[in-house]
Amino acid sequence: MSGRGIKQLSIATALVLVVGFVLVFFWVPMDADQGFKQKIFYLHVPLAIVALIGFMAGGVEGYRHLRSNDRRHDANSYVFIHLSIIFGVAVLITGMLWAKASWGHYWVWNEPTLVSFLIVFLLYCTYYPFRYAIEDRDRQARYASVFAITAGAFVPLNFMAVRMAESLIHPRVFATSEGGLPGSMMFTFLVCLAGMALLWVTLVKLELLGKQTSGQVSRLRRALEAEGIGAGDEPSGTVGRRIAPNLEAR
Amino acid sequence: MFDAVPNDETGYVFAAYMVFLVLLLVYLGILGAKFQRINRDISELTDEVESGRKQAPAETKAGAEEPTGV
Numbered sequence A: 001m002s003g004r005g006i007k008q009l010s011i012a013t014a015l016v017l018v019v020g021f022v023l024v025f026f027w028v029p030m031d032a033d034q035g036f037k038q039k040i041f042y043l044h045v046p047l048a049i050v051a052l053i054g055f056m057a058g059g060v061e062g063y064r065h066l067r068s069n070d071r072r073h074d075a076n077s078y079v080f081i082h083l084s085i086i087f088g089v090a091v092l093i094t095g096m097l098w099a100k101a102s103w104g105h106y107w108v109w110n111e112p113t114l115v116s117f118l119i120v121f122l123l124y125c126t127y128y129p130f131r132y133a134i135e136d137r138d139r140q141a142r143y144a145s146v147f148a149i150t151a152g153a154f155v156p157l158n159f160m161a162v163r164m165a166e167s168l169i170h171p172r173v174f175a176t177s178e179g180g181l182p183g184s185m186m187f188t189f190l191v192c193l194a195g196m197a198l199l200w201v202t203l204v205k206l207e208l209l210g211k212q213t214s215g216q217v218s219r220l221r222r223a224l225e226a227e228g229i230g231a232g233d234e235p236s237g238t239v240g241r242r243i244a245p246n247l248e249a250r
Numbered sequence B: 001m002f003d004a005v006p007n008d009e010t011g012y013v014f015a016a017y018m019v020f021l022v023l024l025l026v027y028l029g030i031l032g033a034k035f036q037r038i039n040r041d042i043s044e045l046t047d048e049v050e051s052g053r054k055q056a057p058a059e060t061k062a063g064a065e066e067p068t069g070v
Helices: A006-026 A036-068 A071-103 A112-125 A127-132 A137-164 A183-226 B007-065
Strands: none
Touching: A006 A036, A006 A183, A036 A071, A036 A112, A036 A137, A036 A183, A036 B007, A071 A112, A071 A127, A071 A137, A071 A183, A071 B007, A112 A127, A112 A137, A127 A137, A183 B007
């Protein structure tokens, strides 16, 4: 991935998100059962879907890294997981607000959907200390890839287990016996989902561009030092030197 | 638009969308700071290269003018 097309992508993201939120507040009809609070659905569910797919994509990139030993796949895996964790924070907070509005409690411990997402989120939170703990760059990348694959495989298994669980108070809106969402709600939901997916891709591209550029700066600095030009000390501002996978040539 | 709905529901919906917006803005702020640091690093490197280039011809010239003693 490179920085090409970031400007157009950012504009498209902003446009789709604004259109989606305008549809949510000014066009889509009020839900007969939940009323106004159901509008959190158009934010919470797309965030959750994109975060979970992002976790799985991180696993796929981890697998590609192990197959090819190409550092770029490790960097992709790291950034995918990093962004999905941030999306996960938004999922948990918006979900808690929706739960409080609907059920009167911020958290319901006997609800499998909530608890399973929390488990997945906490599992991925261990990714950072796991990376931090390993000094050697190659080992760090390999172990992180194994983690990404294992945790990525856990996400769909976890999802299926929750779907098979019996006691559910968390709403089921897709493919229900009542026919699921009405057309206008489904359309609005899909626009919001597209907006969230575009936002995730834009942020991933920006993060990767930052890492790529800081890797190039480090390489250039070393080359200049080798030629005897410039100061020896690396500036404190060099980005992501400690934990983030570098994109420098090996 | 919000007159027809109870205030507490409006508050939760507003809070949810605000949380999303704030998280997004904070993240974009952090990214912006990172890019500023990278920009500063590049400027430093450019200065170092330019000062290195200025020094190199001056040293070459001084070396050429130095008496060989032959």
